[in-house]
Amino acid sequence: MSDALWEDLAATLESVAATSSKREKVARLSAYLRQLPEPVLPVACVYLTGRVLPPGHPHKLQIGWAAVVEVLQDLSGASDREVADLYLRWGDLGDVAAELVARRRTEPLFPERLSILAAHALLERAAAAAGKGAAAARRRALRALLEQARPLEAKYLVRVLTGDLRVGLKEGLLQEAVATAFGAPAEAVRRADLLQSDLGAVAALARRGALQEASLQYFRPFRFMLAGTLSTPEEAFEDAAEVFAEDKYDGVRVQVHCAGGRLALYSRTLDDVTPAFPELHRPLLGVGEAYMADAEVVAWAGARPAPFHRLQQRLRRTDPEAMAGQVPVALFVFDLLRVGDRDLVDFPLEERRRAGEALRWTPPVYLATGRRVRDVAALRQAFQEARARGNEGLVVKRLDAPYQPGRRGRLWLKWKEPLATLDVVVVGVEFGHGKRARVLSDYTFAVRDGDRLRVVGRAYSGLTDAEIQQLTAWFQEHTVRDLGRFRWVEPRVVLEVAFDAVTRSDRHDSGYALRFPRILRVRTDKGPEEISTLEEVESLYLQQAREPPDPSFRPPTGGVP
Numbered sequence: 001m002s003d004a005l006w007e008d009l010a011a012t013l014e015s016v017a018a019t020s021s022k023r024e025k026v027a028r029l030s031a032y033l034r035q036l037p038e039p040v041l042p043v044a045c046v047y048l049t050g051r052v053l054p055p056g057h058p059h060k061l062q063i064g065w066a067a068v069v070e071v072l073q074d075l076s077g078a079s080d081r082e083v084a085d086l087y088l089r090w091g092d093l094g095d096v097a098a099e100l101v102a103r104r105r106t107e108p109l110f111p112e113r114l115s116i117l118a119a120h121a122l123l124e125r126a127a128a129a130a131g132k133g134a135a136a137a138r139r140r141a142l143r144a145l146l147e148q149a150r151p152l153e154a155k156y157l158v159r160v161l162t163g164d165l166r167v168g169l170k171e172g173l174l175q176e177a178v179a180t181a182f183g184a185p186a187e188a189v190r191r192a193d194l195l196q197s198d199l200g201a202v203a204a205l206a207r208r209g210a211l212q213e214a215s216l217q218y219f220r221p222f223r224f225m226l227a228g229t230l231s232t233p234e235e236a237f238e239d240a241a242e243v244f245a246e247d248k249y250d251g252v253r254v255q256v257h258c259a260g261g262r263l264a265l266y267s268r269t270l271d272d273v274t275p276a277f278p279e280l281h282r283p284l285l286g287v288g289e290a291y292m293a294d295a296e297v298v299a300w301a302g303a304r305p306a307p308f309h310r311l312q313q314r315l316r317r318t319d320p321e322a323m324a325g326q327v328p329v330a331l332f333v334f335d336l337l338r339v340g341d342r343d344l345v346d347f348p349l350e351e352r353r354r355a356g357e358a359l360r361w362t363p364p365v366y367l368a369t370g371r372r373v374r375d376v377a378a379l380r381q382a383f384q385e386a387r388a389r390g391n392e393g394l395v396v397k398r399l400d401a402p403y404q405p406g407r408r409g410r411l412w413l414k415w416k417e418p419l420a421t422l423d424v425v426v427v428g429v430e431f432g433h434g435k436r437a438r439v440l441s442d443y444t445f446a447v448r449d450g451d452r453l454r455v456v457g458r459a460y461s462g463l464t465d466a467e468i469q470q471l472t473a474w475f476q477e478h479t480v481r482d483l484g485r486f487r488w489v490e491p492r493v494v495l496e497v498a499f500d501a502v503t504r505s506d507r508h509d510s511g512y513a514l515r516f517p518r519i520l521r522v523r524t525d526k527g528p529e530e531i532s533t534l535e536e537v538e539s540l541y542l543q544q545a546r547e548p549p550d551p552s553f554r555p556p557t558g559g560v561p
């Protein structure tokens with residue numbers, strides 16, 4: 001048989017969730033993967049990452065919570081109130097789906113077992129639907145699946161569709177399971193996955209014993225290398241006599257892929273954002289060679305960067321052509337990852353920089369400003385100059401370092417104003433006061449603690465009226481539970497917040513609170529899986545701890561549904 005049943009995938013996930021032992025999780029998963037027929041393996045692997053389609057896939061399956069709830073209500077006859085109560089009880093839409101599917105009013109006339117490939121074909125077709133009828137086509141596909149699905153299948157189908165499997169499967173474990181299934185070294189699987197960003201394709205290579213064939217592929221985005229934080233300028237020279245001090249541009253990061261007359265720009269979340277920046281297309285296509293680059297798009301005021309919020313206006317608009325005139329942008333290329341058919345990721349930065357210098361960039365595309373520095377005085381000087389050019393500060397890079405996709409290490413260190421910030425996700429919202437009495441302007445936000453979200457504070461200042469208006473509309477549509485003044489919302493909106501201190505607090509379930517939080521910006525470029533963690537909050541707390549930790553302290557239970 002060349003297909004496999006959804007039922008077995010769901011049962012595997014359920015059994016993976018049932019054990020907390022990592023070894024056991026890997027063992028169960030690898031046994032499942034090993035017996036999958038050839039065509040099913042890549043599909044099932046992508047599902048195990050909590051996605052229907054791998055990153056960079058030309059289509060996106062936009063089936064949101066609202067659509068899932070609507071179809072479930074339609075099938076089961078459950079009222080809004082019942083759905084809200086069930087959600088509050090389970091705290092998970094997948095569990096709600098399992099329960100409501102069990103209450104279906106009509107059963108299919110010819111019940112068939114749901115197969116992975118048949119279900120996937122349906123979802124792929126729905127993802128490819130474009131234009132006016134697209135949303136309806138997606139709902140029809142969802143309905144067709146949930147009409148057939150048994151409760152356990154519905155639970156995991158909905159979890160895959162909403163992007164969170166909740167079975168304690170970190171990426172590393174999945175990679176390990178693939179390695180174990182096909183007798184490959186875990187490191188080789190990890191590396192192949194970082195280059196290909198598609199665990200399904202990697203699993204297929206592992207099964208053939210061909211992991212060494214994994215390489216960067218044009219138009220398949222991969223994860224960005226991230227920077228650690230420089231606490232003192234002296235630290236820059238701890239492991240190197242000379243470093244590269246590059247301006248830190250305050251914009252949004254993009255990965256540029258250009259080959260065969262085609263161009264794509266991918267965001268940090270690996271989404272295709274090419275249409276947002278039409279004026280960059282021509283200069284990027286005009287380089288004359290195939291290449292992949294890492295770069296920052298900056299709002300541009302002629303010769304200097306414009307404030308970051310100008311760029312956000314640009315990202316939100318649906319008419320990029322019109323916005324191009326109003327908020328021009330520039331692109332600063334700071335790394336070259338592939339030129340022609342040569343992967344550069346393993347080459348030292350020095351050499352990648354030379355590759356960047358050898359290409360022809362034309363305004364508004366520029367190579368990032370940077371220079372070699374050998375001592376603290378020169379580094380401070382470079383920082384001041386970067387600030388004078390209107391940039392945030394520096395990213396201090398090791399000249400001998402490879403490009404490490406998906407890693408945050410000490411090979412790149414960012415140095416900006418000495419102000420701690422955290423990226424948090426909004427989980428609850430409330431109407432404001434006075435002129436903000438009609439808008440949802442008061443935000444309760446959380447950080448990540450493994451699979452859970454933990455509230456660390458509330459903020460209500462820092463955004464413009466227009467931003468609040470837009471967010472209000474979004475929160476109204478994505479409310480999970482409406483409690484009158486306050487409502488729990490889908491954890492999707494990421495904010496960057498600044499604050500003065502972290503304190504111990506029994507007000508929130510994280511056990512911490514941020515003192516005087518203010519919103520710096522909405523991070524449309526970041527997804528909720530990329531937010532700061534409770535560990536970061538703890539370590540900030542410990543760094544500034546003037547008060548000794550209280551061993552009897554226990555945070556309250558409950559928290560984000």
Ligand code: ATP
Pocket residue numbers: 225226227228246247248249250251252253296334368395414
């Ligand atoms: P931040 O909020 O400080 O931008 P972050 O969490 O978004 O941090 P980090 O990797 O920690 O991401 O910080 C580096 C970010 O700085 C990159 O994601 C990139 O968008 C931006 N950046 C600007 N200029 C450069 C540069 N020259 N080299 C690398 N990254 C740069």
